Amino acid sequence: MSTENSNRHILLVENESIIALDLTKKLRSWxxxxxxxxxxxxxxxxxxxxxxxxxxxxxxxxxxxxxGTEAARExxxxxNVPIIFLTSHTEKEMVEKVRGIKYYGFVLKxxxxxxxxxxxxxxxxxxxxxxxxxxxxxxxxxxVEHASEAIILTNQKGMIIQANKLICSMLDYRQDEMISMxxxxxxxxxxxxxxxxxxxxxxxxxxxxxxxxxxxxxxxxIEVEISGRLLPNGYIHALIRDLSDYKKxxxxxxxxxxxxxxxxxxxxxxxxxxxxTIRSLFNIQLTYLKxxxxxxxxxxxxxxxMTMEVLYTQVYKNAEFTQLNINEYLSQLIEDxxxxxxxxxxxxxxxxxxxxxxxxxxxxxLGIIFEELFSNVLxxxxxxxxxxxMEINLRSQESNIILEIKDNGQGIKDDNPNGEGxxxxxxxxxxxxxxxxxxxxxxxxHGTKVTIVxxxx
Numbered sequence: 001m002s003t004e005n006s007n008r009h010i011l012l013v014e015n016e017s018i019i020a021l022d023l024t025k026k027l028r029s030w031x032x033x034x035x036x037x038x039x040x041x042x043x044x045x046x047x048x049x050x051x052x053x054x055x056x057x058x059x060x061x062x063x064x065x066x067x068g069t070e071a072a073r074e075x076x077x078x079x080n081v082p083i084i085f086l087t088s089h090t091e092k093e094m095v096e097k098v099r100g101i102k103y104y105g106f107v108l109k110x111x112x113x114x115x116x117x118x119x120x121x122x123x124x125x126x127x128x129x130x131x132x133x134x135x136x137x138x139x140x141x142x143x144v145e146h147a148s149e150a151i152i153l154t155n156q157k158g159m160i161i162q163a164n165k166l167i168c169s170m171l172d173y174r175q176d177e178m179i180s181m182x183x184x185x186x187x188x189x190x191x192x193x194x195x196x197x198x199x200x201x202x203x204x205x206x207x208x209x210x211x212x213x214x215x216x217x218x219x220x221x222i223e224v225e226i227s228g229r230l231l232p233n234g235y236i237h238a239l240i241r242d243l244s245d246y247k248k249x250x251x252x253x254x255x256x257x258x259x260x261x262x263x264x265x266x267x268x269x270x271x272x273x274x275x276x277t278i279r280s281l282f283n284i285q286l287t288y289l290k291x292x293x294x295x296x297x298x299x300x301x302x303x304x305x306m307t308m309e310v311l312y313t314q315v316y317k318n319a320e321f322t323q324l325n326i327n328e329y330l331s332q333l334i335e336d337x338x339x340x341x342x343x344x345x346x347x348x349x350x351x352x353x354x355x356x357x358x359x360x361x362x363x364x365x366l367g368i369i370f371e372e373l374f375s376n377v378l379x380x381x382x383x384x385x386x387x388x389x390m391e392i393n394l395r396s397q398e399s400n401i402i403l404e405i406k407d408n409g410q411g412i413k414d415d416n417p418n419g420e421g422x423x424x425x426x427x428x429x430x431x432x433x434x435x436x437x438x439x440x441x442x443x444x445x446h447g448t449k450v451t452i453v454x455x456x457x
Contacts, residue, residue, distance in 0.1 A: 008054040008124065009033035013043045013071065014086070015062045019109070023057070030117055038062075040071030047075050055104075055123055060087045060094060069097045076102055082127040084119060090257055122148055150240040158183040158197070161235065170242055172217040183238070186214045188221075202230050211243065223247050275309045299340075300375070300425070306336055307371040311364055323357040326394065326401075330370060334392070337371065341378045346385060351392040358401070358456055365432040366403070366454075372425045373405045373450055381409025381448065401456045408447040 010032050014020035020036040027034035033052075037043050040062050047053060056075070060068040072083050084105035085098050098106065104123035107116055125148045144151045150167035154160050163178040171178075171186070184192060191213060198208045207229040213221040223243040231237050282302045289295045310333045311324075330353050338344040358366070374392075382388045393404040433440045438454025 006031050006033065009035075009052045010055045010057060010120070011043060011046060011051075011053045012036040012057045013038075013040060013062065013068060014057075014059045015039065016059075026113060027120075030120075032120075040066030040068060040074075043071050044074055047079055047081070053081055055120065055127070056081055056083045057086050057120075058083050060085055060097060061089065067097075069101060072098075072101050072103070080131075082123045084123050090253060125149075150242070152178075152183070152238040152240065154183050154236045154238065156199075156203070156234060156236065158199070158236075167240055170216075170222070170240070171214070177217075187212065188215065198228075202228050202236055205230050214240070272309065272313055275305060279305050279309065303337065303340065303371055303375050304368060306340070307333060307367045308364065310336060311360075311367055323359055324363050325355060326358045326363065326366070327353040327355045329363060329367065330392075330394065333367060333370065334374065337374060337378070341375060344378045346387050347378060347382065348387070348389045349392065350389065353392065353394045354396055356394075356396055356401070356456075362401075362436060362454075362456055365435050366401075369429050369432050369452065370403070370405075372429050376425060377405065377407045377409065377448070381407045381411075383410075396456070399455050400453050403452045404449065406447065406449040411444040411446075411448050 010027050012020055012024055012027070012034060014023065014036060015038050017038060020038065024034045024036045035046075037046060043056070043058070056072075058068040058072055062068055062071070066074075068085065072085075075081065076083070082104040083102070084107060085103055086107055086109060087094055088109040090108070095106065104126050105119045107119055129147055144153060144162060145164050147164060147166070150170050151162075151164045152160055152167055153162035160178050160181050160183065163173070163175055165175070168175050168178060183197065187197075195210070195212065198210070201208050207227060209225065209227045211223065211225050214224050214226075215221055225241045225243055226238055227240075228236055228238045279302055282298055282305070286295060286298050286302070289298065310329065313332075331351070334349065334351065338349075374390075377390050381390075389408050391404070391406040393402075393406075395402055430440065433452055433454070436454040438452055441451045443449045443451075
């Protein structure tokens with residue numbers, strides 16, 4: 001166990017408790033003091049309490065509430081502490097979220113222990129380097145030479161005045177060869193024309209990061225990330241990271257991700273087809289049944305199955321698997337249900353459904369609730385061939401979803417022996433409303449009005 005590590009304390013912010021516990025134990029096994037919290041809000045409280053925290057490993061996606069990037073911004077407003085972002089996502093949008101935040105690493109949860117441990121060590125090294133540069137500029141050249149990253153120091157004309165051993169090794173130059181070379185000597189004319197060096201931004205004391213090709217001594221090019229900034233003494237500090245291995249790993253990851261997405265799409269397609277097959281089998285079986293009660297039960301099963309089938313169809317078509325547009329989902333469900341329920345043509349349906357994206361985990365119980373109430377109106381609210389009107393209203397109010405279904409039929413009667421509302425259907429609705437942590441109100445007044453309210457944010 002490193003004595004240096006034992007004096008360093010790491011705060012892990014991870015909303016998955018099992019992952020958090022596992023990673024905390026690893027950090028301790030590497031010699032660090034470590035603790036974890038499950039929310040961004042709790043991380044702010046720990047930092048504000050004065051607890052010694054030398055580095056933060058922050059999950060970007062923390063579920064409900066404050067996400068990792070928001071928590072990082074709040075922490076960095078008052079505290080200078082290195083942050084490494086942790087994520088299980090590979091989408092470009094997730095990487096874009098950390099732009100503008102001072103961070104010391106970005107790592108996937110699937111990354112091996114060696115890479116993570118190395119990244120933590122690198123984060124401490126970089127933070128320590130930056131700290132010493134700002135407070136002890138007289139030792140800057142020594143720090144550059146012994147830094148764990150490739151570094152070039154230039155004057156404001158772009159002439160190199162110092163190059164550490166790592167950058168010399170990366171480009172196959174001797175240190176004395178690189179001194180007095182121009183930074184532009186390492187870029188092709190085409191690259192300079194297509195992407196000029198952003199000296200103006202650097203002179204405005206902005207840190208400029210870019211991915212470019214730089215030329216080695218033998219004329220070949222390598223992909224690097226360059227981070228340049230102006231120092232108080234007027235020199236330009238450029239930190240250079242070789243992206244060759246990263247690019248190779250990234251390309252392999254993209255290929256693997258594409259294969260997994262294709263597999264997922266195929267699985268969704270098969271599930272959808274299987275559900276359609278099951279529904280067809282039920283429809284065939286229905287033609288052989290003579291008992292009206294048995295037919296009614298099987299028709300309800302088919303109707304509930306259709307609710308799930310529409311959901312899977314919407315998910316399959318949607319590029320975003322975590323949320324669905326509730327207007328599109330319920331509109332399709334209404335159309336499908338009307339086509340299967342006899343007598344629905346006599347019912348005028350007025351629908352006002354707000355365009356909202358709702359978490360998929362909420363959509364299925366909401367869809368089954370809707371199917372039960374909707375089909376109950378079509379089947380029981382009116383006499384055969386009787387004209388009627390149904391109003392469907394779904395809207396958001398603050399952080400709540402409000403669903404109202406109203407008809408002008410005969411209403412639900414307590415002594416109605418065939419009322420679905422007094423059987424399994426209403427019991428199922430009540431159970432699913434509880435699952436959504438919502439409330440349900442049913443009023444009989446010249447028909448039936450059902451109002452369901454639940455939180456969706």
